[in-house]
Amino acid sequence: xxxxxxxxxxxxxxxxxxxxxxxxxxxxxxxxxxxxxxxxxxxxxxxxxxxxxxxxxxxxxxxxxxxxxxxxxxxxxxxxxxxxxxx
Amino acid sequence: xxxxxxxxxxxxxxxxxxxxxxxxxxxxxxxxxxxxxxxxxxxxxxxxxxxxxxxxxxxxxxxxxxxxxxxxxxxxxxxxxxxxxxxxxxxxxxxxxxxxxxxxxxxxxxxxxxxxxxxxxxxxxxxxxxxxxxxxxxxxxxxxxxxxxxxxxxxxxxxxxxxxxxxxxxxxxxxxxxxxxxxxxxxxxxxxxxxxxxxxxxxxxxxxxxxxxxxxxxxxxxxxxxxxxxxxxxxxxxxxxxxxxxxxxxxxxxxxxxxxxxxxxxxxxxxxxxxxxxxxxxxxxxxxxxxxxxxxxxxxxxxxxxxxxxxxxxxxxxxxxxxxxxxxxxxxxxxxxxxxxxxxxxxxxxxxxxxxxxxxxxxxxxxxxxxxxxxxxxxxxxxxxxxxxxxxxxxxxxxxxxxxxxxxxxxxxxxxxxxxxxxxxxxxxxxxxxxxxxxxxxxxxxxxxxxxxxxxxxxxxxxxxxxxxxxxxxxxxxxxxxxxxxxxxxxxxxxxxxxxxxxxxxxxxxxxxxxxxxxxxxxxxxxxxxxxxxxxxxxxxxxxxxxxxxxxxxxxxxxxxxxxxxxxxxxxxxxxxxxxxxxxxxxxxxxxxxxxxxxxxxxxxxxxxxxxxxxxxxxxxxxxxxxxxxxxxxxxxxxxxxxxxxxxxxxxxxxxxxxxxxxxxxxxxxxxxxxxxxxxxxxxxxxxxxxxxxxxxxxxxxxxxxxxxxxxxxxxxxxxxxxxxxxxxxxxxxxxxxxxxxxxxxxxxxxxxxxxxxxxxxxxxxxxxxxxxxxxxxxxxxxxxxxxxxxxxxxxxxxxxxxxxxxxxxxxxxxxxxxxxxxxxxxxxxxxxxxxxxxxxxxxxxxxxxxxxxxxxxxxxxx
Numbered sequence: 001x002x003x004x005x006x007x008x009x010x011x012x013x014x015x016x017x018x019x020x021x022x023x024x025x026x027x028x029x030x031x032x033x034x035x036x037x038x039x040x041x042x043x044x045x046x047x048x049x050x051x052x053x054x055x056x057x058x059x060x061x062x063x064x065x066x067x068x069x070x071x072x073x074x075x076x077x078x079x080x081x082x083x084x085x086x087x
Numbered sequence: 088x089x090x091x092x093x094x095x096x097x098x099x100x101x102x103x104x105x106x107x108x109x110x111x112x113x114x115x116x117x118x119x120x121x122x123x124x125x126x127x128x129x130x131x132x133x134x135x136x137x138x139x140x141x142x143x144x145x146x147x148x149x150x151x152x153x154x155x156x157x158x159x160x161x162x163x164x165x166x167x168x169x170x171x172x173x174x175x176x177x178x179x180x181x182x183x184x185x186x187x188x189x190x191x192x193x194x195x196x197x198x199x200x201x202x203x204x205x206x207x208x209x210x211x212x213x214x215x216x217x218x219x220x221x222x223x224x225x226x227x228x229x230x231x232x233x234x235x236x237x238x239x240x241x242x243x244x245x246x247x248x249x250x251x252x253x254x255x256x257x258x259x260x261x262x263x264x265x266x267x268x269x270x271x272x273x274x275x276x277x278x279x280x281x282x283x284x285x286x287x288x289x290x291x292x293x294x295x296x297x298x299x300x301x302x303x304x305x306x307x308x309x310x311x312x313x314x315x316x317x318x319x320x321x322x323x324x325x326x327x328x329x330x331x332x333x334x335x336x337x338x339x340x341x342x343x344x345x346x347x348x349x350x351x352x353x354x355x356x357x358x359x360x361x362x363x364x365x366x367x368x369x370x371x372x373x374x375x376x377x378x379x380x381x382x383x384x385x386x387x388x389x390x391x392x393x394x395x396x397x398x399x400x401x402x403x404x405x406x407x408x409x410x411x412x413x414x415x416x417x418x419x420x421x422x423x424x425x426x427x428x429x430x431x432x433x434x435x436x437x438x439x440x441x442x443x444x445x446x447x448x449x450x451x452x453x454x455x456x457x458x459x460x461x462x463x464x465x466x467x468x469x470x471x472x473x474x475x476x477x478x479x480x481x482x483x484x485x486x487x488x489x490x491x492x493x494x495x496x497x498x499x500x501x502x503x504x505x506x507x508x509x510x511x512x513x514x515x516x517x518x519x520x521x522x523x524x525x526x527x528x529x530x531x532x533x534x535x536x537x538x539x540x541x542x543x544x545x546x547x548x549x550x551x552x553x554x555x556x557x558x559x560x561x562x563x564x565x566x567x568x569x570x571x572x573x574x575x576x577x578x579x580x581x582x583x584x585x586x587x588x589x590x591x592x593x594x595x596x597x598x599x600x601x602x603x604x605x606x607x608x609x610x611x612x613x614x615x616x617x618x619x620x621x622x623x624x625x626x627x628x629x630x631x632x633x634x635x636x637x638x639x640x641x642x643x644x645x646x647x648x649x650x651x652x653x654x655x656x657x658x659x660x661x662x663x664x665x666x667x668x669x670x671x672x673x674x675x676x677x678x679x680x681x682x683x684x685x686x687x688x689x690x691x692x693x694x695x696x697x698x699x700x701x702x703x704x705x706x707x708x709x710x711x712x713x714x715x716x717x718x719x720x721x722x723x724x725x726x727x728x729x730x731x732x733x734x735x736x737x738x739x740x741x742x743x744x745x746x747x748x749x750x751x752x753x754x755x756x757x758x759x760x761x762x763x764x765x766x767x768x769x770x771x772x773x774x775x776x777x778x779x780x781x782x783x784x785x786x787x788x789x790x791x792x793x794x795x796x797x798x799x800x801x802x803x804x805x806x807x808x809x810x811x812x813x814x815x816x817x818x819x820x821x822x823x824x825x826x827x828x829x830x831x832x833x834x835x836x837x838x839x840x841x842x843x844x845x846x847x848x849x850x851x852x853x854x855x856x857x858x859x860x861x862x863x864x865x866x867x868x869x870x871x872x873x874x875x876x877x878x879x880x881x882x883x884x885x886x887x888x889x890x891x892x893x894x895x896x897x898x899x900x901x902x903x904x905x906x907x908x909x910x911x912x913x914x915x916x917x918x919x920x921x922x923x924x925x926x927x928x929x930x931x932x933x934x935x936x937x938x939x940x941x942x943x944x945x946x947x948x949x950x
Contacts, residue, residue, distance in 0.1 A: 070208070070210045
């Protein structure tokens with residue numbers, strides 16, 4: 001039973017982790033990311049403290065401070081001071 | 088490539104997909120060892136593949152300090168430039184190969200690979216970027232005006248870092264733009280392919296031009312060339328590769344034989360029909376049909392694809408022979424599959440096992456008609472491949488496809504005109520009208536469109552009929568089996584059902600429910616297995632399907648609400664998991680911890696209930712958040728609802744809170760005998776909204792918790808079950824009261840269930856009108872035995888009083904009779920007055936004899 005639960009949890013964790021990148025905004029003001037995914041650019045606004053999931057199959061992101069990053073789709077990033085930090 | 092053959096190659100492509108999928112299925116079924124082997128085989132390629140992008144992206148890997156920093160930049164710049172060049176090339180190729188579907192698919196795959204590499208290049212910068220950022224943070228901001236200047240070295244370093252970062256950003260920007268361009272090209276390819284498909288279907292050929300007399304020549308020429316190339320290859324094989332061919336053929340045959348015989352050994356029961364069975368159940372007929380189609384087809388697929396793979400491995404296939412051989416094998420495979428399927432469904436040699444009750448002769452006829460149709464379609468596709476490889480003139484291709492389309496059309500009409508059923512008189516009857524006319528319609532449409540010159544369309548239709556039809560038929564058998572299994576009692580009759588029944592002692596209703604579950608699972612399985620096949624057949628590529636799956640998994644947006652089926656399923660799974668964990672924890676805590684710790688049953692019940700509700704609530708919250716539903720939105724809704732709750736759900740909430748108080752305060756527990764208002768009985772269950780009480784008449788009363796909190800509740804068994812009962816008894820005036828007291832006390836003391844301490848007490852309660860009233864008061868260890876003790880004591884009292892001649896009196900009554908004559912002095916008729924007086928006396932005596940109505944005192948009746 002325990003093994004089963006552990007295995008199921010691990011599976012869920014793996015499944016959850018594999019499907020999208022997530023970004024959390026630690027700044028007190030809303031931040032906007034420019035996400036280029038699948039040939040289209042879109043702006044992604046993240047409110048203070050909010051966490052969003054995006055970029056399911058890899059994308060390019062322009063961060064609020066002008067830095068660019070490429071994501072493969074399984075990262076978790078933290079935005080503070082307009083800059084990103086990978087967790 | 089000739090325009091007409093494009094579609095033939097598309098079909099071949101599809102067949103290859105089907106081959107590959109079947110092979111995959113077999114491998115998956117083959118067991119872990121095969122998978123492990125495959126992994127071993129792929130592992131080295133992964134590790135040897137130059138993956139500069141992957142290495143630095145590993146999170147826990149330290150940044151290669153030794154490697155010169157500039158090399159990452161230079162390397163990636165080079166790579167991105169290379170990719171740009173590649174994209175330029177592909178862009179040109181799209182314009183050139185705009186009319187070749189397979190070419191476009193290949194180009195799209197290349198573009199997707201480029202997109203992936205671009206992303207990898209981008210990721211490769213990540214460690215360096217992180218390094219630069221952290222160093223810049225360490226250096227701090229440049230000093231503002233008025234502050235002392237910083238050392239030159241620091242300023243230089245910052246400058247260098249910022250420059251490098253800017254360069255990286257520029258490169259990443261290039262990669263991003265290129266990625267956008269690549270995606271645009273992918274979309275362009277999709278549009279091109281769509282229009283290509285439409286054009287193919289609507290393309291018209293001038294048949295008159297095709298039949299200008301050169302056709303005979305051309306066909307002859309083509310056959311000669313085919314013969315030459317095949318014989319040249321055979322000579323080559325015999326001379327140089329004879330052993331290799333023998334070995335390859337041997338291995339392929341060996342694998343197929345293992346599958347065929349091993350499969351028969353293991354699944355023999357599933358495949359073989361038992362001729363002795365007079366009336367096999369519908370489910371067993373279906374299952375035999377399904378397995379006897381699937382397993383031999385799989386074995387055949389493995390044999391054919393194994394042969395091609397092994398020949399390729401041993402370098403036996405030379406030049407175009409590989410393509411020809413694959414095409415030929417595809418024909419064999421499709422014909423074999425359709426033959427298996429039609430034999431499975433129609434079972435021409437065993438009428439009992441037929442899925443549709445048709446005539447034996449018609450069954451044989453249909454099997455051969457269907458197989459021939461499949462063979463002709465396959466052959467047409469193969470000839471398309473031959474024409475392609477030998478670069479035959481267009482006229483030959485048109486003529487071949489025309490003939491094939493006509494033959495298929497005629498075969499379809501023939502299938503439609505078979506008379507498979509018998510009517511009441513035993514005369515053959517046709518197919519149902521709808522089916523018959525559909526077959527006629529498709530058959531004639533094929534013939535007419537081919538004759539009008541729409542050969543590609545006719546070819547497409549006939550191919551779809553055979554392959555999609557066969558796939559749909561197989562899937563349909565699966566669906567039928569799924570429905571049959573969910574019928575009442577059907578699952579219990581299957582071997583799995585019997586096994587479950589024996590192993591786990593399951594009841595029939597449970598098995599029926601499991602049958603329903605099996606039904607749903609089989610439906611899902613069939614859709615998962617067959618949908619890709621049918622989509623491939625209709626020109627979709629595996630890439631398309633993967634993209635869809637990805638969309639399905641990551642969700643799509645409707646307005647501002649993003650909806651992701653996978654997330655919702657995850658949420659539900661998490662909730663179910665949480666629920667079971669709660670139940671398990673509850674059971675463990677209750678059974679292993681609290682029972683061992685001798686915790687009071689009431690406390691145990693409270694803790695158990697609270698944990699149950701808390702666990703379910705927690706599981707619900709976690710489930711909702713894993714489903715991707717933002718809880719803060721929910722809080723907003725809850726805020727709005729709270730007003731409504733205040734009015735509408737006031738009672739429910741009040742009961743809920745009362746329930747929590749009951750669980751915490753525990754004025755009574757399950758099993759207690761309580762009196763609440765009009766209700767008196769045993770508490771069965773304390774839930775959060777209401778409490779279940781069973782009265783002594785075995786009526787279950789659901790009492791809202793708020794009533795138990797707001798009203799007075801009497802609990803007979805709160806701390807202990809000790810309780811007092813009273814038995815009133817009256818004795819006649821003039822009895823010896825001391826003796827009575829003694830007798831009653833003796834009786835009370837001598838009862839075994841009566842407690843010695845507090846000791847029993849006899850109260851001389853009152854001087855009644857007709858009796859002297861006593862009351863026997865005794866304490867019992869368990870008030871639940873009250874009625875038994877009362878009974879015993881009453882019986883004993885009656886017996887003892889009889890022995891002691893103590894009377895239990897009836898209430899005394901005086902009857903006063905008023906007569907109207909008595910007031911008028913002496914009566915004239917003395918005799919009459921005397922008689923009347925006698926009557927009154929007798930009446931009085933009678934009244935005295937009649938038993939007085941028993942007066943019962945009200946006492947709490949414990950039982």
